Amino acid sequence: MGSGYELTGLTGKVAVVTGAGRMRSIGRSLAVELARAGCDVVVTGTGRRPEDRPADEAAAGWDDIASVADEVRALGRRALPVVCDVADPDDVRRLLDLTLAELGRVDVVVNNAAASRGEDRVPLTELSVEAFDRVIAVNLRGTFLMTQVFGRQLVEQGDGGSIINISSIGGKLSGAGTGAYSASKAGVQSLTSSAAKELGSHGIRVNALCPGVTETGRIADRDPDTWQAYVRANLPLGRTGLPWEVAAAAVFLASDQAAWVTGQAWNVDGGQLTIR
Template sequence: MSYALTGLEGKVAVVTGAGRMRSIGRSIAVELARAGCDVVITGSGRSPDAFPADEKQAGWRDIESVAEEIRALGRRALPVVSNVADPDAVAALADTVVREFGRVDFVINNAGAARAGDRVPVVDVDPAAWRKVIDVNLNGSFYMSQVFGRQLIAQGEGGTIINISSVGGKLMAPNTAAYAASKAGLHALTAAMAGEVGRYGIRVNAICPGIVSTSRLDDLSSEQWDAIINTYVPLKRAGAPAEIGSMVVYLCSTQGAWISGQLYSVDGGQVAGR
């Protein structure tokens, strides 16, 4: 007899930042669809000119390609270009979701700012780079949580919000101040909101991935990443995006129904005990 997660069939999930081919967001969206959810996926509307070489070679079409994968699994998909850092755009996204699907059940705040000059000492960070990271990683998750949280409360049937954070928000390493601050702030948002909306049956958690094999690792050579992994990751490998997706599925399931306010590291043992 197999053991199956339940409470996912026919639910409506929203996943932000899900357009890249080698990404956590894409895997979250696909794993939720595989578990029985209909999925709304957002992306920033990247120009194909900016796609990595492997996306161009594959004929990748950002969120449209992910939507096709979801439909191939027999679930409904709605791709929407949206900017989570714009509160008006987030409100419009929520209106679209409710209009098209009638409800929302799971909200996955995955959209993240690309590395762009922010990985330097605090005394050298360009304030514009700082604002960009905070606007997308923290403010965007706040806008999404506020707008969709109100919708979940109004529906009166519970729901789940999951913030995709990072072990960087726990490690707070030198030269990562903007990123670490955005993720540590996301931990505070997660914990505070969990205490506020629990009475409505709404659960709020954060997942903190470690080193995961995505296009975000392309800024260093594979040899550099191998050295980092061998030094810091006890399991001696990078994570697969689907391993983050499966954790999302569990936290959305009935089997995860008594979990809220937690900051789960999914990192091969890199950050032990916290």
């Protein structure tokens, strides 16, 4: 007789994953792994035009959130792709309305949408107000709006639920040249703590995951040798993470087995940060 251990409590649940349209991304893996665990999944993205997609996506015929939705359906679950700007209150309310109209309820919310790396990666003395505001709007304001709007729905449903915010170890390291990003992710961690304390009495758990260097399209801004040198110098496990490894932690946090875990900001980073 074999032995095994299975996470429970996700079959037939409805999960909403923001920022899930890129082919090489944590968001895609979050949607797929939640579907694999039994969830129907709402997949959101910004609706990137084909001409704005990277070469590897173009070569693969990747169609943003539509492709992720197809992967969810291939696992036997329902999928709802929605173009949504999480920094826009009206768009977030529309996202909730569409979710309820198509899938009837919501149980798990994963706030993964993040501003793309760009003009914000400069010293604070050179950082434009526009670049700062763009990062804060998506990373922090978006997480707030999603937590507020979907949190109200979870309270109204009365069945508990799980909100998982994708932060970053950058919010703990606060490195040079990452002032806007680091501040936004530190804010996500603080928001997670406050939300966990406010929503806990309703059986709603709120946690954050803080990935380190992960194999996504976001690390394409440096050549592979530079990244490998950084990894060897800073990560005890000696390798970059894979998107599904971050997603696996999220699936656990959404499951029954994490029923007593809330208000946490867990590092998923190959050991770069320890005990903080």
